[in-house]
Amino acid sequence: xxxxxxxxxxxxxxETGLEDPKLGRPRDPRHGDSAFPCFEYAKGKxxxxxxxxxxxxxxxxxxxxxxxxxxxxxxxxxxxDRARLGETILGEIxxxxxxxxxxxxxxxxxxxxxxxxxxxxxxMSVGHLRSTVIGASIQRLHEALGYRTVGINHIGxxxxxFGKLVAAVDRYGDTVDxxxxxxxxxxxxxxxxxxxxxSDPGLVEEAREAFRELESGVxxxxxxxxxxxxxxxxxxxxxxxxxxGVSFDLVRGEAxxxxxxxxxxxxxxxxxxxxxxxxxxxxxxxxxxxxxxCLLRKTxxxxxxxxxxxxxxxxxQEEFAFDRCLYVVxxxxxLHFRQLKHVLDRMGLDWEPKVxxxxxxxxxxxEGKMSTRKGRVVFLDDxxxxxxxxxxxxxxxxxxxxxxxxxxxxxVGVGAVVFNDLKRERVKDIDFRLEExxxxxxxxxxxxxxxxxxxxxxxxxxxxxEAAPDWEVLEGAxxxxxxxxxxxxxxxSAAARAEPSEVTTYVLSLAREVNSWVARERVLGQExxxxxxxxxxxxxxxxxxxxxxxLLGVGAPTEM
RNA sequence: GCGCCCGUAGCUCAGCUGGAUAGAGCGUUCGCCUCCGGAGCGAAAGGUCACAGGUUCGAAUCCUGUCGGGCGUACCA
Numbered sequence: 315x316x317x318x319x320x321x322x323x324x325x326x327x328x329e330t331g332l333e334d335p336k337l338g339r340p341r342d343p344r345h346g347d348s349a350f351p352c353f354e355y356a357k358g359k360x361x362x363x364x365x366x367x368x369x370x371x372x373x374x375x376x377x378x379x380x381x382x383x384x385x386x387x388x389x390x391x392x393x394x395d396r397a398r399l400g401e402t403i404l405g406e407i408x409x410x411x412x413x414x415x416x417x418x419x420x421x422x423x424x425x426x427x428x429x430x431x432x433x434x435x436x437x438m439s440v441g442h443l444r445s446t447v448i449g450a451s452i453q454r455l456h457e458a459l460g461y462r463t464v465g466i467n468h469i470g471x472x473x474x475x476f477g478k479l480v481a482a483v484d485r486y487g488d489t490v491d492x493x494x495x496x497x498x499x500x501x502x503x504x505x506x507x508x509x510x511x512x513s514d515p516g517l518v519e520e521a522r523e524a525f526r527e528l529e530s531g532v533x534x535x536x537x538x539x540x541x542x543x544x545x546x547x548x549x550x551x552x553x554x555x556x557x558x559g560v561s562f563d564l565v566r567g568e569a570x571x572x573x574x575x576x577x578x579x580x581x582x583x584x585x586x587x588x589x590x591x592x593x594x595x596x597x598x599x600x601x602x603x604x605x606x607x608c609l610l611r612k613t614x615x616x617x618x619x620x621x622x623x624x625x626x627x628x629x630x631q632e633e634f635a636f637d638r639c640l641y642v643v644x645x646x647x648x649l650h651f652r653q654l655k656h657v658l659d660r661m662g663l664d665w666e667p668k669v670x671x672x673x674x675x676x677x678x679x680x681e682g683k684m685s686t687r688k689g690r691v692v693f694l695d696d697x698x699x700x701x702x703x704x705x706x707x708x709x710x711x712x713x714x715x716x717x718x719x720x721x722x723x724x725x726v727g728v729g730a731v732v733f734n735d736l737k738r739e740r741v742k743d744i745d746f747r748l749e750e751x752x753x754x755x756x757x758x759x760x761x762x763x764x765x766x767x768x769x770x771x772x773x774x775x776x777x778x779x780e781a782a783p784d785w786e787v788l789e790g791a792x793x794x795x796x797x798x799x800x801x802x803x804x805x806x807s808a809a810a811r812a813e814p815s816e817v818t819t820y821v822l823s824l825a826r827e828v829n830s831w832v833a834r835e836r837v838l839g840q841e842x843x844x845x846x847x848x849x850x851x852x853x854x855x856x857x858x859x860x861x862x863x864x865l866l867g868v869g870a871p872t873e874m
Numbered sequence: 875g876c877g878c879c880c881g882u883a884g885c886u887c888a889g890c891u892g893g894a895u896a897g898a899g900c901g902u903u904c905g906c907c908u909c910c911g912g913a914g915c916g917a918a919a920g921g922u923c924a925c926a927g928g929u930u931c932g933a934a935u936c937c938u939g940u941c942g943g944g945c946g947u948a949c950c951a
Contacts, residue, residue, distance in 0.1 A: 341894055351893050353931070363931085389894065433951075473951060568951095594949050604877060605947085612949045619951050646945055648878060675880080676945070683945085708913065726913090738887065741879065743944060750886075754913050756899040757887080764913045772910050807890080819888060819898095826898080833906090833915040852910090874913080 315403060315799025318381060318394050322348060325377040329370060330355055343793035346384065346391030347399070353388055363388030397785040399792060400847065403799045407854040415801040415861050420461035420809075424634050427453050427463065428626075429642035430560070433470035434547035434567075435479055435500035438554055439691045440746055441644075441677045441684050447732050447867060448674055448740060449642035450560045451814035454865050459809055464563050464634055471544050471567035472622060475504075477525025480539045481517070482507035484524075496546035505687055522614075529572070529616055544569075557698060557728055559867055571625040575617050578625035579610055585661040599656045608653040623654055631665060638668055640812060645673040645741070672812045675743035692746060702727030704752045705760070709874065716873060725869035726760050733759025733868050736814045737822075757822050759868050762859060765825040769856035770872035772837050776849050781842030783850050790835065791851055794827045798858045805865065814866060821862035828855045 319337060326335040332355060340349045352370065356363040367385035374383040380395045394402075407414045429449020432442050453465045482503040483492075490499035511517045527536045544567065555561065571578075579595070582588055587597050593613035599605050610621050630639060641651060651671035658666040677684065684691050705727035709719045716722060734751050738744065754760035788795065801820070808816035837848040860870040 336891075338893075339890080341896095345894080349894085353893070357931075387894070470951065475950070592948075596948070607948065609949050614949085616949090618949070622951095644945090645879065647951085649946055650951085652878085673879090678944080705913095712913065713911080742887085743880075745886095747886090750900090753900080756913095758899085758913085760913055761899090764911080768911055768914080775910060803890095815888095816890095823888085823898080829914060830916090832910080836910065838910045873911090 315796065316802065317402070318392075318399075318799075319348060321378065322350075322374075322381060322392050325374050326350060326370070329373050329377065340389070340391055343796070345386060345389075346393045347792070347796045348392045350390040350392070351388065352390055356388070396789045396792060399795050400785040400788040400851070401783075403795045404850045404854045407798065407857050408850070411857065412861060412864075414857060415805045415865075416458040416460070417802060417806070418460040419806070420456060420459040422462075423637040424462045424464065425453075425456050425638040425640065426466060426630050426634055426636045427456075427640045427642065428466050428468045429453075429640075430555075430562070431468040431470060431643070432551060434476075434544050435497065435504065436686050437497045437501065437691070438551065438694045439677075439684055439686065440694050440697055441691075443694055443697075443731070443735055444674050444677060444744075445642045445644070446555075446558060446560055447735050448672070448814055449640075450558070450867050451736060451817070451865060452640065452642065452672065452809070452812050454867065455805060455809035455814065455817070458805055458865060461637075464636075465561075466630075467562040467565045468626065469544070469548070469565060469567035471540075472528075472569045472572065473619065474522065474525045474616070476540060476543075477523070477528060478507055478521035479504055479543065480524045480528065480536050481521045483539050483543070492546070496543075497550050500543060500547075501686065508687065526614075526616065531572070554694060554698075557724070558732065559869075568622045568626075571622055571629060574625040574629055575621055578628055579617075579621065581628065582610060582624065582657065582661065587657070587660045597657050597660060599653060599660070601660075602652075602656045605649065605652065605656070608657050620650065620653060620657075623650075624657065627654065627658070627669060631663075636665075636668060638670065640670050640672045642672045642674070642812075645675055647671070648673055670812070672740070674740040677744050677746050679746055692748075697748070697751060698728055698731055700727075700748065701731050701752055705730070705754070708754060713874065722871055722874050725871050726754070726763060726874055729759040729763055729863075729868040730754060731759075733762070733818065733866065736818045736866055739815050740813060760874075762821055762825045762863060763869070763871055763874060765829050766856055766859045766863065766870045767872055767874045768832065769828070769852045769859070772832075772852050773849070773856065774872075776838055776845070776852075779842065779846045779849055781846045783847035784841075784843030785847055787844045787847050788851055791831055794824070794831055794851070794855065797824050797827060798854055801858050801862070808865075817862050817865055821859055821866075824855070824862070825859060828859070 322337060323335050326332060335350060338349050338351060340346050352363045352367045356366040359366060364387050367388055367390045370390050371383045371385040380398045382393045384391050427449055430446040432438055453463050456463050486503055486506060490502060492499050507517060524536050527534065528540055582597065588595055589598060594609055595611040596607040596609050598607045608620050609618050611617060630636060648671065655666055655669055679690055681690055702723050706719060706723035709716055709723055731751055804816055804820045808814060835848060837845060837852055863870040
């Protein structure tokens, strides 16, 4: 498709002298495959747009081969010859296979992606799902463009809350089954400690002391307890990552950067942008608008979230010399990342623009914001289990003879959950509704998976076709071909904007077009040339849908 | 209070760097061939694109203000 568009652009450029003529898509695909609105160009010439469009029509038809230009009022529509369109695009897809849609434009460039990043000792909720699946998809999108990618799971394993947790384990640890059921046990201890703090101020000091010892670097009992908590939590997290098909290049908790904290602070101090304020070390950011200063060191000498993130970003820049460094973190932390970038800016670091906060909207419950401590959470594991159970139920009802229904149910159930989370634009808040996640009809992952399975089924039944495809018969499927031809552009744009939802909306729309076509035109049992052409389309569509699902981290079953 | 984000059909959302009659899904109503998978397909109904100004040949899209909602707002992360 790109070659056609390039040819059209080149012809327009040659004819009009425009540097980079902007092509659009006609509202109605019957108008053409691509369109050039003539308003602006006509204005420059001081002539009415319809007249200019008509003149261009003649001129461009003389220049273009295999593409027809047609003026429609102020618009100039382009239609690629039908036979050529099918042969070219389906040929590209067949040649590309699993690589169709990828490119090498990112080669030699490095992108670091910080995502998932759960806090140890807390169960993963549906809230953590967002960072995990969005980040994983962004990583795959960049891999598809040839970037060197470094996915980092920045585990929340540091901070004063862990002083509290260690103190809680010390006090009440033997009242729960830590080894057997670590996360709920730790959560219970934490909540209990938090409550008893209210009436016993001694506990506050005890927790503070524990964190101080932790941060002092002494390898004593406190650190040993902390290490154990971390290990237990990571084992639990891994189970979920396995189900989601997510992996990381590096799992580095905040603690990893602990040895670099002092030098990070020094670096900011040496840049001359720090000052003492109310006993704390801060970077004033009033030059960037009404935003509070960035705190680097508390009055008691311990560090903060911002300090550790600063140390981390310095470290990453030195280690990877990244071209992009993304933080897939919720929108509630916008201020934090603005502050972080402003500090880099004040330090005069020219790579500051490469650091981006890829924010996403909050997952909310009908009762309000999720809060682990208040018991207002939906556990991710439960949702995955519910979805898989629902998938198993539907399979038992609609396809009882399916081999290995368990594996397919896992693929469909988990796919439904993941797809649902990647469906809307990142910025949008989501009100969590289980019914919606468990729905498999309409704009859902299973709908796309179903389309994929159906096409695969047609392919299986068709076997090998010898005849040469009669491309002319794909006339009615031209809009689908154009859609498939756009895939590479969708991948590029989704990666650039760090917006996986672009792929979701694309693949939903493609699946819809394809389903409609399958209902309209029969593949099997036609004249050999007709079947061959339609089979090529089915095959191409399955390939593109499969490639898109892979980028999203959703399985593409051939039967379901 | 201040800052950031969001506001399109009853509900959930698309709408590309401004361009042709604002599109889907869910829900509602009606229909689908003894034929490739009905997790499907087709059709109907449903919209002052929150509101008011402005820029423009042209605004759901850009700018300003108002209203509504979300999030954040110096020693939590």
